[in-house]
Amino acid sequence: MGELDGRVACITGGTRGIGRAIAEAFVSEGANVVITGRSVDKGKQALDEMQAGDAAHFVAGDVKDRAACEAAIEATVERYGRIDILVPNAGGSADQAPVVDMTDEAMQDALLWNFWHAFWTMRKALSYMIPQQFGRIMLMSSLEGKVGKPAISNYVVAKHAMNGLAKSAAHEVGTMGITVNALCPGGIETDTMKEFGPDAAVSMGLTYQGLLDVFAQESAIKRLNEVEDVALVAVLLASDAGAGITGSLISIDGGTSPY
Amino acid sequence: MNKLEGKVVCVTGGTRSIGRAMADAMLAEGAKVVVNGRDETKGQKCVEEMGGGEDVAFFAGDASKQATVEGLIDFTIDRYGQLDVCCLNSGGVQMTAPVAQMTDDEWALEVDWNLNHVFWGMRRALQHMIPRESGRIIVTSSVEGKMGKPGIPGYTTCKHAVNGLVKAAALEVGTLGITVNALLPGIIETDIVRETGPDSAVAMGLESYDAMISEYTKESAIKRPNTVEQVAAVAVMLARDEARNITGCMFPIDGGTMPY
Numbered sequence: 001m002g003e004l005d006g007r008v009a010c011i012t013g014g015t016r017g018i019g020r021a022i023a024e025a026f027v028s029e030g031a032n033v034v035i036t037g038r039s040v041d042k043g044k045q046a047l048d049e050m051q052a053g054d055a056a057h058f059v060a061g062d063v064k065d066r067a068a069c070e071a072a073i074e075a076t077v078e079r080y081g082r083i084d085i086l087v088p089n090a091g092g093s094a095d096q097a098p099v100v101d102m103t104d105e106a107m108q109d110a111l112l113w114n115f116w117h118a119f120w121t122m123r124k125a126l127s128y129m130i131p132q133q134f135g136r137i138m139l140m141s142s143l144e145g146k147v148g149k150p151a152i153s154n155y156v157v158a159k160h161a162m163n164g165l166a167k168s169a170a171h172e173v174g175t176m177g178i179t180v181n182a183l184c185p186g187g188i189e190t191d192t193m194k195e196f197g198p199d200a201a202v203s204m205g206l207t208y209q210g211l212l213d214v215f216a217q218e219s220a221i222k223r224l225n226e227v228e229d230v231a232l233v234a235v236l237l238a239s240d241a242g243a244g245i246t247g248s249l250i251s252i253d254g255g256t257s258p259y
Numbered sequence: 260m261n262k263l264e265g266k267v268v269c270v271t272g273g274t275r276s277i278g279r280a281m282a283d284a285m286l287a288e289g290a291k292v293v294v295n296g297r298d299e300t301k302g303q304k305c306v307e308e309m310g311g312g313e314d315v316a317f318f319a320g321d322a323s324k325q326a327t328v329e330g331l332i333d334f335t336i337d338r339y340g341q342l343d344v345c346c347l348n349s350g351g352v353q354m355t356a357p358v359a360q361m362t363d364d365e366w367a368l369e370v371d372w373n374l375n376h377v378f379w380g381m382r383r384a385l386q387h388m389i390p391r392e393s394g395r396i397i398v399t400s401s402v403e404g405k406m407g408k409p410g411i412p413g414y415t416t417c418k419h420a421v422n423g424l425v426k427a428a429a430l431e432v433g434t435l436g437i438t439v440n441a442l443l444p445g446i447i448e449t450d451i452v453r454e455t456g457p458d459s460a461v462a463m464g465l466e467s468y469d470a471m472i473s474e475y476t477k478e479s480a481i482k483r484p485n486t487v488e489q490v491a492a493v494a495v496m497l498a499r500d501e502a503r504n505i506t507g508c509m510f511p512i513d514g515g516t517m518p519y
Contacts, residue, residue, distance in 0.1 A: 167515075171515060219433065244486060246514055248511040248517075251507075255426070
Protein backbone atom coordinates (compact mmCIF):
# COMPACT_ATOMS: atom_id res chain seq x y z
CA MET A 1 0.00 0.00 0.00
CA GLY A 2 1.69 3.16 -1.18
CA GLU A 3 0.99 6.71 -0.14
CA LEU A 4 -0.10 7.57 -3.67
CA ASP A 5 -2.02 4.49 -4.76
CA GLY A 6 -4.37 5.29 -7.63
CA ARG A 7 -3.03 8.81 -8.12
CA VAL A 8 -1.98 10.17 -11.48
CA ALA A 9 0.85 12.67 -11.82
CA CYS A 10 2.34 14.78 -14.59
CA ILE A 11 5.93 15.90 -14.13
CA THR A 12 7.52 18.20 -16.69
CA GLY A 13 11.23 17.75 -17.23
CA GLY A 14 10.80 14.33 -15.73
CA THR A 15 13.42 12.34 -17.60
CA ARG A 16 16.35 13.37 -15.42
CA GLY A 17 17.35 15.34 -12.37
CA ILE A 18 14.79 16.42 -9.80
CA GLY A 19 11.81 15.57 -12.02
CA ARG A 20 13.07 12.04 -12.56
CA ALA A 21 13.64 11.51 -8.82
CA ILE A 22 10.11 12.69 -8.11
CA ALA A 23 8.70 10.45 -10.85
CA GLU A 24 10.47 7.41 -9.42
CA ALA A 25 9.37 8.22 -5.88
CA PHE A 26 5.77 8.67 -7.00
CA VAL A 27 5.80 5.35 -8.89
CA SER A 28 7.23 3.55 -5.86
CA GLU A 29 4.30 4.92 -3.84
CA GLY A 30 1.77 3.53 -6.29
CA ALA A 31 1.13 6.43 -8.66
CA ASN A 32 0.97 6.45 -12.43
CA VAL A 33 3.16 9.18 -13.89
CA VAL A 34 3.58 11.01 -17.15
CA ILE A 35 7.02 12.55 -17.59
CA THR A 36 7.80 15.09 -20.26
CA GLY A 37 10.99 16.16 -21.98
CA ARG A 38 12.25 17.56 -25.25
CA SER A 39 14.18 14.47 -26.33
CA VAL A 40 12.36 11.31 -27.40
CA ASP A 41 15.60 9.33 -26.89
CA LYS A 42 16.04 10.57 -23.35
CA GLY A 43 12.38 9.81 -22.74
CA LYS A 44 12.78 6.22 -23.89
CA GLN A 45 15.95 5.87 -21.85
CA ALA A 46 14.19 7.18 -18.76
CA LEU A 47 11.29 4.75 -19.14
CA ASP A 48 13.72 1.85 -19.65
CA GLU A 49 15.65 2.79 -16.54
CA MET A 50 12.54 3.37 -14.44
CA GLN A 51 11.21 -0.12 -15.27
CA ALA A 52 7.78 1.02 -14.24
CA GLY A 53 5.86 -0.77 -17.00
CA ASP A 54 2.46 0.77 -17.54
CA ALA A 55 2.87 3.04 -14.52
CA ALA A 56 5.05 5.49 -16.45
CA HIS A 57 4.54 7.20 -19.77
CA PHE A 58 6.60 9.75 -21.71
CA VAL A 59 5.31 12.71 -23.69
CA ALA A 60 7.70 14.75 -25.82
CA GLY A 61 7.42 18.50 -25.72
CA ASP A 62 9.15 21.79 -24.98
CA VAL A 63 7.74 23.58 -21.95
CA LYS A 64 8.50 26.94 -23.57
CA ASP A 65 5.58 26.23 -25.91
CA ARG A 66 2.06 26.73 -24.55
CA ALA A 67 0.50 24.10 -26.77
CA ALA A 68 3.04 21.54 -25.59
CA CYS A 69 2.34 22.41 -21.94
CA GLU A 70 -1.38 21.98 -22.40
CA ALA A 71 -0.88 18.83 -24.46
CA ALA A 72 1.10 17.25 -21.64
CA ILE A 73 -1.86 17.63 -19.30
CA GLU A 74 -4.32 16.36 -21.92
CA ALA A 75 -2.08 13.38 -22.64
CA THR A 76 -2.00 12.53 -18.94
CA VAL A 77 -5.77 12.56 -18.70
CA GLU A 78 -6.10 10.59 -21.93
CA ARG A 79 -3.61 7.95 -20.81
CA TYR A 80 -4.66 7.48 -17.21
CA GLY A 81 -8.16 8.93 -17.04
CA ARG A 82 -7.40 11.82 -14.69
CA ILE A 83 -4.75 14.10 -13.28
CA ASP A 84 -4.25 14.42 -9.54
CA ILE A 85 -0.73 15.77 -9.17
CA LEU A 86 1.13 18.33 -11.28
CA VAL A 87 4.81 19.13 -10.90
CA PRO A 88 5.86 21.90 -13.27
CA ASN A 89 9.48 20.99 -12.71
CA ALA A 90 11.35 21.83 -15.90
CA GLY A 91 13.29 25.04 -15.66
CA GLY A 92 16.57 26.86 -15.80
CA SER A 93 18.10 29.89 -17.38
CA ALA A 94 20.75 30.86 -19.90
CA ASP A 95 22.57 33.97 -21.11
CA GLN A 96 22.81 35.42 -17.63
CA ALA A 97 24.28 38.84 -17.07
CA PRO A 98 24.02 41.71 -14.61
CA VAL A 99 20.83 43.70 -15.11
CA VAL A 100 22.68 46.53 -16.88
CA ASP A 101 23.74 44.05 -19.59
CA MET A 102 20.79 41.61 -19.52
CA THR A 103 19.02 41.25 -22.86
CA ASP A 104 15.26 41.17 -23.30
CA GLU A 105 15.64 37.74 -24.84
CA ALA A 106 17.45 36.28 -21.83
CA MET A 107 14.82 37.63 -19.43
CA GLN A 108 11.93 36.46 -21.63
CA ASP A 109 13.48 33.02 -22.04
CA ALA A 110 13.81 32.49 -18.29
CA LEU A 111 10.24 33.62 -17.75
CA LEU A 112 8.96 31.32 -20.50
CA TRP A 113 10.98 28.32 -19.31
CA ASN A 114 10.04 28.62 -15.65
CA PHE A 115 7.07 30.90 -15.00
CA TRP A 116 4.92 30.74 -18.15
CA HIS A 117 5.33 26.95 -18.33
CA ALA A 118 4.16 26.67 -14.72
CA PHE A 119 1.21 28.98 -15.39
CA TRP A 120 0.12 27.16 -18.56
CA THR A 121 0.35 23.68 -17.06
CA MET A 122 -1.34 24.81 -13.85
CA ARG A 123 -4.21 26.49 -15.62
CA LYS A 124 -4.89 23.40 -17.69
CA ALA A 125 -4.51 21.00 -14.78
CA LEU A 126 -6.86 23.07 -12.60
CA SER A 127 -9.57 22.73 -15.24
CA TYR A 128 -9.56 19.02 -14.33
CA MET A 129 -8.73 19.28 -10.64
CA ILE A 130 -11.47 21.75 -9.75
CA PRO A 131 -14.41 19.61 -10.94
CA GLN A 132 -12.92 16.55 -9.25
CA GLN A 133 -12.26 18.59 -6.07
CA PHE A 134 -8.80 17.12 -5.65
CA GLY A 135 -5.34 18.21 -6.71
CA ARG A 136 -1.75 18.63 -5.66
CA ILE A 137 0.36 21.18 -7.50
CA MET A 138 4.06 21.59 -6.67
CA LEU A 139 5.92 24.28 -8.55
CA MET A 140 9.64 23.70 -8.79
CA SER A 141 10.89 27.03 -7.55
CA SER A 142 14.30 27.45 -5.94
CA LEU A 143 16.33 29.02 -3.18
CA GLU A 144 16.56 31.80 -5.75
CA GLY A 145 12.80 32.20 -5.47
CA LYS A 146 13.42 33.59 -1.99
CA VAL A 147 16.84 35.22 -2.16
CA GLY A 148 18.57 37.34 -4.74
CA LYS A 149 21.91 36.51 -6.28
CA PRO A 150 23.78 38.96 -8.47
CA ALA A 151 24.12 38.45 -12.22
CA ILE A 152 21.36 35.84 -12.62
CA SER A 153 18.35 38.10 -12.22
CA ASN A 154 16.42 36.38 -15.02
CA TYR A 155 16.41 33.14 -13.01
CA VAL A 156 15.72 34.93 -9.72
CA VAL A 157 12.81 36.87 -11.21
CA ALA A 158 11.23 33.79 -12.77
CA LYS A 159 11.44 31.81 -9.53
CA HIS A 160 10.08 34.69 -7.43
CA ALA A 161 7.19 34.95 -9.90
CA MET A 162 6.45 31.25 -9.47
CA ASN A 163 6.31 31.75 -5.70
CA GLY A 164 3.70 34.48 -6.11
CA LEU A 165 1.69 32.29 -8.45
CA ALA A 166 1.69 29.47 -5.89
CA LYS A 167 0.47 31.75 -3.11
CA SER A 168 -2.30 33.31 -5.17
CA ALA A 169 -3.60 30.10 -6.65
CA ALA A 170 -3.56 28.38 -3.27
CA HIS A 171 -6.03 30.86 -1.90
CA GLU A 172 -8.34 30.41 -4.87
CA VAL A 173 -8.63 26.65 -4.62
CA GLY A 174 -8.00 26.10 -0.91
CA THR A 175 -11.53 24.89 -0.21
CA MET A 176 -11.65 22.66 -3.28
CA GLY A 177 -9.35 19.91 -2.07
CA ILE A 178 -6.44 21.35 -4.07
CA THR A 179 -3.11 22.41 -2.62
CA VAL A 180 -0.56 24.56 -4.43
CA ASN A 181 2.97 24.90 -3.09
CA ALA A 182 6.36 25.99 -4.30
CA LEU A 183 9.37 23.79 -3.57
CA CYS A 184 12.56 25.80 -3.10
CA PRO A 185 15.58 23.50 -3.42
CA GLY A 186 19.11 24.69 -2.85
CA GLY A 187 21.97 23.89 -5.18
CA ILE A 188 21.82 20.40 -6.67
CA GLU A 189 24.25 19.16 -9.32
CA THR A 190 21.73 17.99 -11.88
CA ASP A 191 22.44 17.74 -15.62
CA THR A 192 20.82 21.17 -16.00
CA MET A 193 23.23 22.59 -13.45
CA LYS A 194 26.18 21.01 -15.28
CA GLU A 195 24.94 22.34 -18.62
CA PHE A 196 24.01 25.89 -17.65
CA GLY A 197 25.97 26.35 -14.45
CA PRO A 198 29.28 27.21 -16.07
CA ASP A 199 27.82 30.24 -17.89
CA ALA A 200 25.97 31.36 -14.78
CA ALA A 201 29.25 31.08 -12.90
CA VAL A 202 31.03 33.26 -15.45
CA SER A 203 28.28 35.85 -15.19
CA MET A 204 28.79 35.84 -11.42
CA GLY A 205 32.57 36.10 -11.74
CA LEU A 206 33.12 32.55 -10.50
CA THR A 207 34.38 29.25 -11.80
CA TYR A 208 31.81 26.45 -12.04
CA GLN A 209 33.31 24.75 -9.00
CA GLY A 210 33.33 28.11 -7.26
CA LEU A 211 29.60 28.40 -7.92
CA LEU A 212 28.96 24.99 -6.38
CA ASP A 213 31.14 25.94 -3.42
CA VAL A 214 29.03 29.07 -2.82
CA PHE A 215 25.89 26.95 -2.60
CA ALA A 216 27.58 24.58 -0.18
CA GLN A 217 29.18 27.22 2.01
CA GLU A 218 25.99 29.26 2.37
CA SER A 219 24.15 26.22 3.70
CA ALA A 220 24.31 24.75 7.19
CA ILE A 221 25.25 21.33 5.84
CA LYS A 222 28.18 22.65 3.77
CA ARG A 223 27.36 20.41 0.87
CA LEU A 224 24.93 20.42 -2.03
CA ASN A 225 21.42 19.12 -1.78
CA GLU A 226 20.36 16.00 -3.66
CA VAL A 227 17.41 15.18 -5.92
CA GLU A 228 16.14 12.68 -3.37
CA ASP A 229 15.72 15.48 -0.80
CA VAL A 230 13.15 17.13 -3.06
CA ALA A 231 11.42 13.84 -3.87
CA LEU A 232 10.97 13.14 -0.15
CA VAL A 233 9.06 16.40 0.36
CA ALA A 234 7.12 15.97 -2.90
CA VAL A 235 5.76 12.60 -1.77
CA LEU A 236 4.61 14.11 1.54
CA LEU A 237 2.83 17.00 -0.19
CA ALA A 238 1.16 14.64 -2.67
CA SER A 239 -0.07 12.28 0.02
CA ASP A 240 -3.30 12.54 2.01
CA ALA A 241 -1.36 14.05 4.91
CA GLY A 242 -0.32 16.90 2.62
CA ALA A 243 -3.88 18.24 2.49
CA GLY A 244 -3.09 20.83 5.14
CA ILE A 245 -0.04 22.33 3.44
CA THR A 246 -0.72 24.95 0.79
CA GLY A 247 0.39 28.37 -0.34
CA SER A 248 3.80 27.56 1.13
CA LEU A 249 7.31 28.14 -0.13
CA ILE A 250 9.11 25.10 1.25
CA SER A 251 12.86 25.31 1.54
CA ILE A 252 14.83 22.16 0.81
CA ASP A 253 18.19 23.84 0.94
CA GLY A 254 20.23 22.54 3.84
CA GLY A 255 19.44 25.59 5.93
CA THR A 256 20.41 28.30 3.46
CA SER A 257 17.35 30.47 3.09
CA PRO A 258 16.76 33.05 5.83
CA TYR A 259 12.99 32.44 5.77
CA MET B 260 6.04 0.88 7.91
CA ASN B 261 9.66 0.95 9.02
CA LYS B 262 10.82 4.42 8.12
CA LEU B 263 12.21 4.92 11.65
CA GLU B 264 13.31 1.38 12.46
CA GLY B 265 15.73 1.33 15.38
CA LYS B 266 15.34 5.04 16.18
CA VAL B 267 14.75 6.29 19.71
CA VAL B 268 12.44 9.27 20.14
CA CYS B 269 11.31 11.44 23.01
CA VAL B 270 8.38 13.85 22.90
CA THR B 271 7.58 16.55 25.43
CA GLY B 272 3.84 16.90 25.77
CA GLY B 273 3.58 13.52 24.13
CA THR B 274 0.48 12.06 25.76
CA ARG B 275 -2.10 13.95 23.76
CA SER B 276 -2.74 16.24 20.79
CA ILE B 277 0.15 17.00 18.44
CA GLY B 278 2.76 15.26 20.59
CA ARG B 279 0.67 12.12 20.87
CA ALA B 280 0.08 12.04 17.13
CA MET B 281 3.84 12.30 16.58
CA ALA B 282 4.50 9.57 19.13
CA ASP B 283 1.91 7.26 17.55
CA ALA B 284 3.20 7.89 14.04
CA MET B 285 6.82 7.32 14.98
CA LEU B 286 6.01 4.14 16.91
CA ALA B 287 4.14 2.88 13.85
CA GLU B 288 7.32 3.43 11.83
CA GLY B 289 9.40 1.24 14.11
CA ALA B 290 10.78 3.71 16.64
CA LYS B 291 10.94 3.40 20.40
CA VAL B 292 9.23 6.36 22.01
CA VAL B 293 9.26 8.04 25.40
CA VAL B 294 6.32 10.36 25.93
CA ASN B 295 6.25 13.04 28.58
CA GLY B 296 3.29 14.64 30.33
CA ARG B 297 2.40 16.16 33.68
CA ASP B 298 -0.19 13.62 34.77
CA GLU B 299 0.99 10.15 35.78
CA THR B 300 -2.43 8.53 35.29
CA LYS B 301 -2.93 10.05 31.83
CA GLY B 302 0.62 9.01 31.02
CA GLN B 303 0.14 5.37 31.89
CA LYS B 304 -3.16 5.34 30.01
CA CYS B 305 -1.39 6.78 27.00
CA VAL B 306 1.27 4.07 27.12
CA GLU B 307 -1.42 1.38 27.24
CA GLU B 308 -3.36 2.92 24.39
CA MET B 309 -0.26 3.25 22.22
CA GLY B 310 0.17 -0.52 22.45
CA GLY B 311 3.89 -0.56 21.84
CA GLY B 312 4.84 -2.85 24.73
CA GLU B 313 8.45 -2.33 25.73
CA ASP B 314 8.94 0.16 22.93
CA VAL B 315 6.96 2.88 24.70
CA ALA B 316 7.60 4.52 28.06
CA PHE B 317 6.26 7.48 30.01
CA PHE B 318 8.26 10.14 31.85
CA ALA B 319 6.23 12.33 34.15
CA GLY B 320 6.88 16.00 34.58
CA ASP B 321 6.04 19.55 33.63
CA ALA B 322 7.84 20.63 30.46
CA SER B 323 8.03 24.19 31.76
CA LYS B 324 10.57 22.91 34.31
CA GLN B 325 14.23 22.44 33.39
CA ALA B 326 14.56 19.28 35.49
CA THR B 327 11.72 17.65 33.56
CA VAL B 328 13.05 18.46 30.11
CA GLU B 329 16.61 17.42 30.88
CA GLY B 330 15.32 14.48 32.90
CA LEU B 331 13.23 13.22 29.96
CA ILE B 332 16.28 13.15 27.73
CA ASP B 333 18.47 11.48 30.35
CA PHE B 334 15.72 8.91 31.05
CA THR B 335 15.33 8.12 27.36
CA ILE B 336 19.04 7.56 26.85
CA ASP B 337 19.24 5.50 30.03
CA ARG B 338 16.31 3.30 29.04
CA TYR B 339 16.98 2.79 25.36
CA GLY B 340 20.70 3.47 25.09
CA GLN B 341 20.49 6.44 22.74
CA LEU B 342 18.41 9.38 21.55
CA ASP B 343 17.91 9.92 17.83
CA VAL B 344 14.90 12.22 17.59
CA CYS B 345 14.09 14.87 20.19
CA CYS B 346 10.62 16.37 19.69
CA LEU B 347 10.31 19.56 21.75
CA ASN B 348 6.58 19.90 21.39
CA SER B 349 4.91 20.94 24.63
CA GLY B 350 3.71 24.51 24.79
CA GLY B 351 0.79 26.83 25.26
CA VAL B 352 -0.63 29.51 27.52
CA GLN B 353 -2.45 29.46 30.84
CA MET B 354 -4.02 32.90 31.31
CA THR B 355 -2.92 34.96 28.36
CA ALA B 356 -3.64 38.68 28.18
CA PRO B 357 -2.82 41.67 25.99
CA VAL B 358 0.57 43.23 26.82
CA ALA B 359 -0.88 46.01 28.98
CA GLN B 360 -2.62 43.46 31.21
CA MET B 361 -0.08 40.64 31.03
CA THR B 362 1.11 39.52 34.47
CA ASP B 363 4.70 38.72 35.36
CA ASP B 364 3.68 35.23 36.41
CA GLU B 365 1.94 34.41 33.11
CA TRP B 366 4.81 35.89 31.09
CA ALA B 367 7.38 33.88 33.03
CA LEU B 368 5.35 30.68 32.65
CA GLU B 369 4.94 31.15 28.92
CA VAL B 370 8.65 31.86 28.45
CA ASP B 371 9.62 28.81 30.46
CA TRP B 372 7.05 26.56 28.78
CA ASN B 373 7.49 27.65 25.16
CA LEU B 374 11.04 28.98 24.88
CA ASN B 375 13.26 27.84 27.74
CA HIS B 376 11.91 24.28 27.50
CA VAL B 377 13.12 24.18 23.90
CA PHE B 378 16.55 25.57 24.83
CA TRP B 379 16.98 23.16 27.75
CA GLY B 380 15.91 20.20 25.65
CA MET B 381 17.98 21.18 22.64
CA ARG B 382 21.12 21.70 24.70
CA ARG B 383 20.78 18.37 26.51
CA ALA B 384 19.95 16.48 23.33
CA LEU B 385 22.83 18.04 21.38
CA GLN B 386 25.29 17.12 24.10
CA HIS B 387 24.35 13.52 23.36
CA MET B 388 23.95 13.82 19.60
CA ILE B 389 27.12 15.77 18.76
CA PRO B 390 29.63 13.04 19.80
CA ARG B 391 27.46 10.51 17.90
CA GLU B 392 27.33 12.83 14.87
CA SER B 393 23.72 11.89 14.39
CA GLY B 394 20.37 13.27 15.43
CA ARG B 395 17.15 15.08 14.73
CA ILE B 396 15.69 17.95 16.71
CA ILE B 397 12.10 18.84 15.84
CA VAL B 398 10.54 21.86 17.53
CA THR B 399 6.81 22.47 17.49
CA SER B 400 6.54 26.18 16.71
CA SER B 401 3.45 27.81 15.22
CA VAL B 402 2.15 30.28 12.68
CA GLU B 403 2.60 32.68 15.58
CA GLY B 404 6.32 32.16 15.02
CA LYS B 405 5.98 34.38 11.96
CA MET B 406 2.79 36.36 12.53
CA GLY B 407 1.50 38.61 15.27
CA LYS B 408 -1.85 38.21 16.98
CA PRO B 409 -3.39 40.47 19.59
CA GLY B 410 -4.02 38.95 22.99
CA ILE B 411 -1.31 36.27 22.90
CA PRO B 412 1.86 38.34 23.04
CA GLY B 413 3.85 35.86 25.13
CA TYR B 414 3.08 32.93 22.87
CA THR B 415 3.84 34.99 19.76
CA THR B 416 7.12 36.20 21.23
CA CYS B 417 8.23 32.73 22.25
CA LYS B 418 7.37 31.12 18.93
CA HIS B 419 9.32 33.82 17.07
CA ALA B 420 12.17 33.16 19.47
CA VAL B 421 12.24 29.38 19.00
CA ASN B 422 12.30 29.91 15.23
CA GLY B 423 15.48 31.91 15.71
CA LEU B 424 16.94 29.26 17.99
CA VAL B 425 16.23 26.57 15.39
CA LYS B 426 17.96 28.58 12.65
CA ALA B 427 21.01 29.30 14.79
CA ALA B 428 21.37 25.75 16.07
CA ALA B 429 20.96 24.30 12.59
CA LEU B 430 23.94 26.33 11.42
CA GLU B 431 26.04 25.12 14.36
CA VAL B 432 25.51 21.41 13.82
CA GLY B 433 24.88 21.26 10.08
CA THR B 434 28.02 19.27 9.33
CA LEU B 435 27.57 16.90 12.27
CA GLY B 436 24.77 14.75 10.91
CA ILE B 437 22.22 16.60 13.02
CA THR B 438 19.26 18.50 11.62
CA VAL B 439 17.23 21.07 13.55
CA ASN B 440 13.84 22.04 12.17
CA ALA B 441 10.65 23.76 13.30
CA LEU B 442 7.08 22.71 12.56
CA LEU B 443 4.73 25.64 12.10
CA PRO B 444 1.18 24.38 12.41
CA GLY B 445 -1.86 26.52 11.88
CA ILE B 446 -4.75 26.33 14.31
CA ILE B 447 -5.51 22.79 15.43
CA GLU B 448 -8.32 21.98 17.82
CA THR B 449 -6.17 20.23 20.38
CA ASP B 450 -7.18 19.61 23.98
CA ILE B 451 -5.13 22.61 25.08
CA VAL B 452 -6.78 24.85 22.51
CA ARG B 453 -10.20 23.69 23.63
CA GLU B 454 -9.31 24.15 27.32
CA THR B 455 -7.67 27.56 27.15
CA GLY B 456 -9.39 28.81 24.02
CA PRO B 457 -12.42 30.42 25.63
CA ASP B 458 -10.21 32.60 27.85
CA SER B 459 -7.85 33.29 24.98
CA ALA B 460 -10.81 34.44 22.89
CA VAL B 461 -11.71 37.01 25.52
CA ALA B 462 -8.10 38.21 25.67
CA MET B 463 -8.16 38.58 21.90
CA GLY B 464 -11.36 40.64 22.10
CA LEU B 465 -13.51 37.99 20.46
CA GLU B 466 -17.02 36.85 21.30
CA SER B 467 -16.45 33.17 21.72
CA TYR B 468 -14.20 30.17 21.24
CA ASP B 469 -15.82 29.49 17.85
CA ALA B 470 -15.17 33.07 16.84
CA MET B 471 -11.51 32.56 17.75
CA ILE B 472 -11.25 29.42 15.63
CA SER B 473 -12.88 31.26 12.72
CA GLU B 474 -10.48 34.16 13.16
CA TYR B 475 -7.63 31.75 12.53
CA THR B 476 -9.18 29.66 9.80
CA LYS B 477 -10.40 32.62 7.76
CA GLU B 478 -6.77 33.61 7.22
CA SER B 479 -5.98 30.22 5.75
CA ALA B 480 -6.64 29.06 2.21
CA ILE B 481 -8.30 25.88 3.37
CA LYS B 482 -10.75 27.62 5.74
CA ARG B 483 -10.57 24.85 8.28
CA PRO B 484 -8.18 23.84 11.07
CA ASN B 485 -5.15 21.68 10.45
CA THR B 486 -4.97 18.25 12.09
CA VAL B 487 -2.52 16.58 14.42
CA GLU B 488 -1.98 13.83 11.85
CA GLN B 489 -0.81 16.36 9.26
CA VAL B 490 1.79 17.67 11.69
CA ALA B 491 2.86 14.16 12.65
CA ALA B 492 3.44 13.22 9.00
CA VAL B 493 5.90 16.09 8.59
CA ALA B 494 7.64 15.15 11.83
CA VAL B 495 8.09 11.55 10.63
CA MET B 496 9.53 12.80 7.34
CA LEU B 497 12.03 15.09 9.07
CA ALA B 498 13.03 12.34 11.50
CA ARG B 499 14.08 9.95 8.74
CA ASP B 500 17.65 9.32 7.63
CA GLU B 501 16.51 10.42 4.16
CA ALA B 502 15.90 13.94 5.49
CA ARG B 503 19.57 14.46 6.37
CA ASN B 504 19.81 17.50 4.06
CA ILE B 505 16.73 19.29 5.36
CA THR B 506 17.62 21.61 8.23
CA GLY B 507 16.97 25.10 9.53
CA CYS B 508 13.55 24.81 7.95
CA MET B 509 10.44 26.55 9.23
CA PHE B 510 8.12 23.84 7.89
CA PRO B 511 4.57 25.08 7.34
CA ILE B 512 1.50 22.98 8.10
CA ASP B 513 -0.87 25.90 8.13
CA GLY B 514 -3.23 25.65 5.20
CA GLY B 515 -1.72 28.76 3.62
CA THR B 516 -1.99 31.09 6.59
CA MET B 517 1.51 32.50 6.77
CA PRO B 518 2.53 35.16 4.27
CA TYR B 519 6.07 33.79 3.94
